Amino acid sequence: MSGTSRPRSSRARPFLIAAALLFLVLFLVVPMGVVFASAFGKGIGWYLRSIRNPETLHALRLTLAVVAFALPINVAFGVAAAWALARFRFPGRSLILTCLDLPFTVSPVVAGMIFIILCGSNNALGGWFAAHGVKIIFALPGIVLATLFVTSSYVARELIPLLEAQGRDEEEAALSLGASGWQMFRRVALPNMRWGLLYGVVLLNARAMGEFGAVSVVSGHIRGRTNTLPLQVEILYNEYDFAGAFAVASLLALLAVATLIAKSVVEHWSARRGAPVAPAPMATAAVRRMAE
Amino acid sequence: MRRTRTPGSGPDHGHYPASDPGSAHAHGHVSFLARVLTAGALVLAVAGTAAAQAKLLNVSYDPTRELYKEVNEVFAKQWKEKTGQTLQIDQSHGGSGSQARSVIDGLEADVVTLALAYDIDAIAEKAKLLPAGWQDRLPSRSSPYISTIVFLVRKGNPKKILDWDDLVRPGVQVITANPKTSGAARWAYLAAWGYERKKGGDEAAARDFVQRLYKNVPVMDTGARGSTNTFVQRGIGDVLLSWENEAILAVRELGPDKLEIVAPSLSILAEPPVAWIDRNTAKHGTQALAKAYLEFLYTERGQEIAAKHYYRPRLESVAKKHAGVFPQVKLFTIEEMFGSWHEAHAKHFADGGIFDSIFQPGK
Structure with a gap:
């Protein structure tokens, strides 16, 4: 079998590699190159001035603040939801699973509008907030809410298939060896889901920083107040400052690259600390640690 | 429920992940989360204290x-x-x-x-x-x-667009924003309507005129600046119905070698x-x-x-x-042609108004 298929695959290999490379270059490298080339289109001085513009710096701070809220909240929610849905069978489970897909399937604009309708000053909830001096929409809380909504499922959606594939054997082994539920979670379950979790966090982070539609609806577009980086890019572009728009876009791209670097560092660092990536040996190691 | 409550209570959230079994104690994740949260709270605090003016x-x-x-x-x-x-x-x-x-x-x-x-x-x-x-x-x-609506065309005016009648010719692509959301687009719509009426056309003729005009619109942005960029940057369309100020700005910013302004014989006085x-x-x-x-x-x-x-x-x-x-344009007011903005809006732009009946997207 393998004797006949080998030569054919080796003949196909250069084509496949070339096709993959071509695709990568066309759809990833060239656009990224265009972003950076346009960003430096008016020289490094212009680039630095665009980045140091107070409105851009504020947009950067706001974007990071939004991520600082969205990331921990949705990681906590995602792990809890994935654990509950993968480990337990209960009535309404499939309904919740379906709801988890909502943030992916609902258009971001609709996601933003949900909060306008909920918290706009013309209805009970929004009116109550307004009367008590709490600003939800057109302020940071609204932007955080919209971001939470669109990023709420990333971690859970990464973890559920992973947890289901891993099964609960190792966890039961840990429990039968006398671990408390919390110990089992920390020492066995969490290390096992680490890679899925990390990937979920990277996706969540990328979406939270880059979300445009939902945030645009609830932002109010106040310059230097409620514009996140993606909104700032649009504003600069609309003001004929193309080099500036791409400078800010390159900032977003750099943030994304920083996220990926952070992910690689964590992966590398975990691997060096002797936690193998393959699930089976990791489990035995974990059980051994437990037993000691 | 949790979501509607969380951001309102703001920086207090430092405690949230630590008390949740879902967040990670192992491998120092908690201290990382705490740091991220503190940073977020600091940003908020800084943003909040700047209100002493x-x-x-x-x-x-x-x-x-x-x-x-x-x-x-x-x-x-x-x-x-x-x-x-x-x-x-x-x-x-x-x-x-x-x-x-x-x-x-x-x-x-x-x-x-x-x-x-x-x-x-x-x-x-x-x-x-x-x-x-x-x-x-x-x-x-x-x-x-005040301002008015003028035409912005490509250099040399290759489609020979000189007045409103030229906008309804087959094969001319007109860029204008959506009158439901954009002010310029509403002024432009009313200017086109008023032009046909001033020429002697009755209501039905005016309706037919704007319908033919919007048949020539391939893209509708939500705001004036969006449609300017569609026309200027993305190079779509033959003529942009534009605020006069926006048209002059575009020509100055992007070069008189690319664009020129055409003043129609008649337009609306935009206030x-x-x-x-x-x-x-x-x-x-x-x-x-x-x-x-x-x-x-x-x-x-x-x-x-x-x-x-x-x-x-x-x-x-x-x-x-x-x-x-400013180019010389004969201007009519919304009051003389439509009575008031209220009447104009109710008749033309409200849900089920004339604009809804003449413009079916995709046709």
């Missing part, structure tokens, strides 16, 4: 960004000299209709400077944030500057109005400031700035000085 939020329509940037600088300087108070004037821009919608939904504008009176009427009617008679509180029916929002200024204690800000637009200095950004000034002396900048 007078603030004003101007919610405006799409093409006024450059105008109000300069107005804000000059006015803030004058205000500082007069009162010693440091001013921070924030700007928000978008399609006039959608900006009005945001103010109705709770965007706390101290002043609105929109594209047409109906949008401020909507704020007065739907949210009762200012009195219905707001338009009589400032001179010239609360429009410190972009301004108003302070009583309920919000009362809440912020900015009544006097908001009023002074808008009155500044009528001063000679304010009029000069308006003219510099290609809005037609109201003040005779300033208008004369800049007369050469």
